[in-house]
Amino acid sequence: MASRSEPTPGGRAAADAERRRSATTADPAAGRPEPGPGTAGGGPAAGPGAAPAAPGPAAAPPTPAVIRATKVCKTYRVRGTEAVALEDADLEVLQGEFVSLIGPSGCGKTTLLRLVADLIQPTSGSLEVAGKSATAARQAREYGFVFQAPVLYHWRTVIANVTLPLEIMGFPRAERRERAAALLAMVGLEGFHRQYPWQLSGGMQQRVSIARALAFDPKLLLMDEPFGALDEITREGLNHELLRIWGQTGKTVLFVTHSIPEAVFLSSRIVVMTARPGRIQTIIDVDLPYPRSAETRESERFFELTTAVREALRLGQRGAYGVTATTPTAGEPGGGEDDATP
Amino acid sequence: MSWLRRVWPVVAVMLATVALGYPVALLFGLPLARQRMNDLSNWTSQTVAAQPVARVPTTPSTLTFASAPASGVLVRDGAPLASPYRQDGDTVQLGAPLARPAVTLGAALRGPLDAAGLVYRLPAAADTGEPLYLNGTLLHAGAIQSHERADGRVTTFTFDAASGPVAVGDRVLIQGRDYRAKGDKVVFANPPDFNVDVRRITGDYAVLDAAKGIVALARPAGAAPRLGVDAVRLAERLAGAVNGSNRTFTLAHAPLVRTDPSRQVYLDGTALSSAPERPRERVDGQRARFTFASSRGLVTVDGQLMSPGTQYTRDGPVVTFTQPPRRNAEVRQYRDYLVSDVRAGTITLATPPKPGSVVWAANYTYYARPACGTTVMQCFASMPQHPVPFPNWIAARVVPYVSHYPITDQRNIVRGVLYTTAGTVSALLLGGAFGVLLAVLFVFLRPLEQALLPWVIASQTIPIIALVPVLLLILGNVGITVQTSLIPTALIGAYIAFFPVTVGTVTGLRSVDPLALDLMTSYAANPFQVFVKVRFPAAVPFLFTSLKLGTAAALVGALVAETESNNRRGLGYDIVGQVQAGNVSDLWILLLISAALGIGLVALVGLIQRFTAPWDRP
Numbered sequence: 001m002a003s004r005s006e007p008t009p010g011g012r013a014a015a016d017a018e019r020r021r022s023a024t025t026a027d028p029a030a031g032r033p034e035p036g037p038g039t040a041g042g043g044p045a046a047g048p049g050a051a052p053a054a055p056g057p058a059a060a061p062p063t064p065a066v067i068r069a070t071k072v073c074k075t076y077r078v079r080g081t082e083a084v085a086l087e088d089a090d091l092e093v094l095q096g097e098f099v100s101l102i103g104p105s106g107c108g109k110t111t112l113l114r115l116v117a118d119l120i121q122p123t124s125g126s127l128e129v130a131g132k133s134a135t136a137a138r139q140a141r142e143y144g145f146v147f148q149a150p151v152l153y154h155w156r157t158v159i160a161n162v163t164l165p166l167e168i169m170g171f172p173r174a175e176r177r178e179r180a181a182a183l184l185a186m187v188g189l190e191g192f193h194r195q196y197p198w199q200l201s202g203g204m205q206q207r208v209s210i211a212r213a214l215a216f217d218p219k220l221l222l223m224d225e226p227f228g229a230l231d232e233i234t235r236e237g238l239n240h241e242l243l244r245i246w247g248q249t250g251k252t253v254l255f256v257t258h259s260i261p262e263a264v265f266l267s268s269r270i271v272v273m274t275a276r277p278g279r280i281q282t283i284i285d286v287d288l289p290y291p292r293s294a295e296t297r298e299s300e301r302f303f304e305l306t307t308a309v310r311e312a313l314r315l316g317q318r319g320a321y322g323v324t325a326t327t328p329t330a331g332e333p334g335g336g337e338d339d340a341t342p
Numbered sequence: 343m344s345w346l347r348r349v350w351p352v353v354a355v356m357l358a359t360v361a362l363g364y365p366v367a368l369l370f371g372l373p374l375a376r377q378r379m380n381d382l383s384n385w386t387s388q389t390v391a392a393q394p395v396a397r398v399p400t401t402p403s404t405l406t407f408a409s410a411p412a413s414g415v416l417v418r419d420g421a422p423l424a425s426p427y428r429q430d431g432d433t434v435q436l437g438a439p440l441a442r443p444a445v446t447l448g449a450a451l452r453g454p455l456d457a458a459g460l461v462y463r464l465p466a467a468a469d470t471g472e473p474l475y476l477n478g479t480l481l482h483a484g485a486i487q488s489h490e491r492a493d494g495r496v497t498t499f500t501f502d503a504a505s506g507p508v509a510v511g512d513r514v515l516i517q518g519r520d521y522r523a524k525g526d527k528v529v530f531a532n533p534p535d536f537n538v539d540v541r542r543i544t545g546d547y548a549v550l551d552a553a554k555g556i557v558a559l560a561r562p563a564g565a566a567p568r569l570g571v572d573a574v575r576l577a578e579r580l581a582g583a584v585n586g587s588n589r590t591f592t593l594a595h596a597p598l599v600r601t602d603p604s605r606q607v608y609l610d611g612t613a614l615s616s617a618p619e620r621p622r623e624r625v626d627g628q629r630a631r632f633t634f635a636s637s638r639g640l641v642t643v644d645g646q647l648m649s650p651g652t653q654y655t656r657d658g659p660v661v662t663f664t665q666p667p668r669r670n671a672e673v674r675q676y677r678d679y680l681v682s683d684v685r686a687g688t689i690t691l692a693t694p695p696k697p698g699s700v701v702w703a704a705n706y707t708y709y710a711r712p713a714c715g716t717t718v719m720q721c722f723a724s725m726p727q728h729p730v731p732f733p734n735w736i737a738a739r740v741v742p743y744v745s746h747y748p749i750t751d752q753r754n755i756v757r758g759v760l761y762t763t764a765g766t767v768s769a770l771l772l773g774g775a776f777g778v779l780l781a782v783l784f785v786f787l788r789p790l791e792q793a794l795l796p797w798v799i800a801s802q803t804i805p806i807i808a809l810v811p812v813l814l815l816i817l818g819n820v821g822i823t824v825q826t827s828l829i830p831t832a833l834i835g836a837y838i839a840f841f842p843v844t845v846g847t848v849t850g851l852r853s854v855d856p857l858a859l860d861l862m863t864s865y866a867a868n869p870f871q872v873f874v875k876v877r878f879p880a881a882v883p884f885l886f887t888s889l890k891l892g893t894a895a896a897l898v899g900a901l902v903a904e905t906e907s908n909n910r911r912g913l914g915y916d917i918v919g920q921v922q923a924g925n926v927s928d929l930w931i932l933l934l935i936s937a938a939l940g941i942g943l944v945a946l947v948g949l950i951q952r953f954t955a956p957w958d959r960p
Contacts (some may be wrong), residue, residue, distance in 0.1 A: 117864055138864060139866045155955065
């Protein structure tokens with residue numbers, strides 16, 4: 001029932017992580033306040049640290065894994081030479097979790113996301129999304145995808161962009177309007193229904209894109225560096241927004257980023273990946289309480305976690321270049337966090 | 343005021359273009375005007391003739407002339423008078439009385455033949471060239487033609503002179519009854535007959551009909567004029583030293599008309615001939631020996647005077663060149679003299695005249711001034727057809743051109759514009775529809791694109807002007823003619839308009855952001871939804887851009903189709919007509935109208951884009 005990480009070097013970290021995951025899932029209230037099952041049906045995440053206090057009715061049965069990847073490999077063929085984009089990726093994402101994929105360029109995080117979205121097919125391994133194959137999940141419209149660019153259709157107004165998936169899925173007109181208006185209100189764009197995308201700022205466009213991804217109420221939200229092209233100030237603002245929306249809707253989020261503070265600030269778990277070949281290095285649990293605010297960024301724990309992620313990335317880097325084969329021990333000094341790094 | 347801010351750059355550019363029209367017109371026109379001015383064939387020519395005595399002398403030692411050359415020579419019957427005399431301006435003082443009278447008055451003219459007492463008949467038609475004296479005074483001949491040609495309908499004629507009686511054919515008309523004169527304009531009560539001479543008498547008299555010997559006086563005379571026969575005349579003495587070695591002499595007026603049959607140059611009492619002699623042999627490029635009719639004279643090759651001894655040797659009529667003249671060169675011999683310099687009016691005699699002899703000219707023609715004017719600007723302004731007229735000349739033609747045909751006539755320009763617009767729009771609709779259809783097929787069926795694209799491209803390499811007649815013949819065979827139907831115009835326009843639409847739309851349909859397609863995949867959208875919701879809207883800006891190109895192409899097609907038609911409709915027909923008529927200003931007007939039509943139609947497409955696809959940034 002836990003998402004298992006398999007750090008490059010060996011099984012020790014994996015076992016550790018497994019242990020920890022089991023603990024959390026078994027008794028959410030005991031651990032750090034975590035969203036996920038607790039907030040899935042619970043509406044807006046209210047008071048600090050109060051969210052997990054009411055796990056809600058959905059929390060009672062064992063939480064199903066929304067994404068289950070087992071030994072997933074993806075190899076690209078470029079002019080006869082094979083490039084391994086992703087190797088033996090094992091990952092489980094539970095319902096209501098906010099999982100970030102972080103790693104250097106070429107580590108396969110976007111590949112993993114696109115595999116989950118069934119935009120590309122794995123070379124080997126098995127991938128299950130919402131209990132079905134990835135293709136079936138896509139056809140069942142189980143996920144909403146947010147790209148790095150807003151990818152708004154510039155010939156459609158803001159509201160028409162949000163209603164687009166609903167049109168394709170055959171929702172009645174009135175419901176389309178209603179849902180789109182509600183979502184635009186949620187992302188704070190009430191007054192912009194009739195504007196064209198180019199009349200909005202980059203941050204506003206990305207918010208429209210998020211609203212669109214949520215329009216048909218999918219279980220899962222796949223976000224591929226959605227704030228990567230934005231400036232720091234807008235990005236932090238949108239991070240808060242995203243957490244609020246996540247709290248309100250209780251979606252499961254798989255989030256690709258290469259900003260360490262962003263990953264720490266948003267995620268309940270961080271999957272650290274390494275490049276060449278792309279693989280999962282380690283998985284770090286983020287035990288910062290939800291809801292998170294500007295103070296969270298100032299907290300000592302936040303800095304410890306960022307340091308841990310940075311260390312893990314650095315280890316992965318070194319491993320990737322073949323400097324050392326025994327990364328687990330090298331990871332020790334930077335971490336200092338019993339539940340994040342071994 | 344904001345529209346003003348938007349409009350002013352356009353206005354400024356238009357004004358600048360118009361202003362630029364002037365230097366460009368001068369740039370193109372001035373060399374032509376200069377050429378016209380320098381081309382002697384466009385000059386008005388004037389004749390110099392030996393003057394008869396102006397007044398029958400009362401004192402036999404003084405002779406007066408109406409006009410006299412600076413250096414004159416008294417002649418009678420083609421020979422200088424031997425008696426000594428002294429010229430002083432227009433008068434000549436004789437040193438000794440003449441053996442015969444200076445003027446012998448001949449027969450009186452018969453007449454008057456009309457009520458007004460103006461028309462007379464010469465005793466014989468052969469006397470036309472003889473001087474006429476009225477009461478002992480020489481009469482000057484002079485008449486000018488009207489600007490307009492009599493075509494049997496025109497009644498208003500314009501002359502360069504504002505006064506004088508008006509003659510039609512050999513009749514002098516009566517003012518008030520037959521015509522009314524207003525300055526240089528004359529309005530006839532009845533239109534003169536077709537092709538008849540309409541003249542105004544500006545001198546003392548005019549010869550109305552040389553064959554019949556009919557002359558008309560400018561004003562009624564008390565007595566009939568009389569012929570002056572055997573008159574002493576004052577001829578022009580050619581400038582040049584007569585020293586036994588000089589052979590070149592200069593006429594007072596130049597440039598000369600090179601082949602002037604009226605020219606009469608004399609050496610003392612002998613008339614000199616300027617007729618060229620041709621060699622008997624063919625000039626084949628090998629031969630150096632040529633035989634001429636006379637055994638003396640000046641030899642020229644291609645107009646270049648050859649010098650005897652060095653360039654040729656003579657043995658009687660046989661001339662041997664040291665260098666054979668090139669094939670077909672003009673080898674000529676001038677027995678007496680040749681005009682060695684037309685511009686300077688210089689002649690060269692074959693043999694130098696002996697000291698004491700006189701070289702004189704009784705008659706010759708020279709070019710007085712360019713017909714178009716004395717300055718380049720005058721010639722520029724008088725040129726009937728400029729390649730680049732001044733903008734204001736074009737502007738002046740607009741109203742006459744547009745109002746030339748009434749709106750009820752098919753040739754009316756407004757109706758022509760509407761007809762061409764109809765042709766262009768139908769061509770655009772047809773070509774646009776076909777182009778989009780082809781593009782959609784190409785994008786969805788790649789093999790079709792691979793199969794057809796080379797042919798589509800090849801179709802555009804066929805010059806439309808060659809294709810149109812064939813297409814019209816084919817369509818004409820099934821009863822569809824460009825005279826009666828817009829279908830051929832639409833087909834021809836569509837033929838060249840569809841190509842940019844196809845290319846643009848294919849590009850547009852392929853221009854979709856891959857992420858936008860990924861997004862549609864994530865929605866599990868079907869191909870039709872992808873096309874309708876993403877591909878087609880993404881192609882719309884490309885479609886409109888290519889439609890604008892297609893509009894210009896459709897207009898070309900419509901114009902070309904119209905040039906092949908003879909139904910007298912449309913701008914294309916009019917353009918060809920004005921080219922054939924040589925109306926340059928009207929062609930410019932048509933060019934501007936066509937340009938405005940093209941711009942207007944493209945702007946219309948842009949307007950449609952703004953309403954149907956408002957998402958594109960303006």
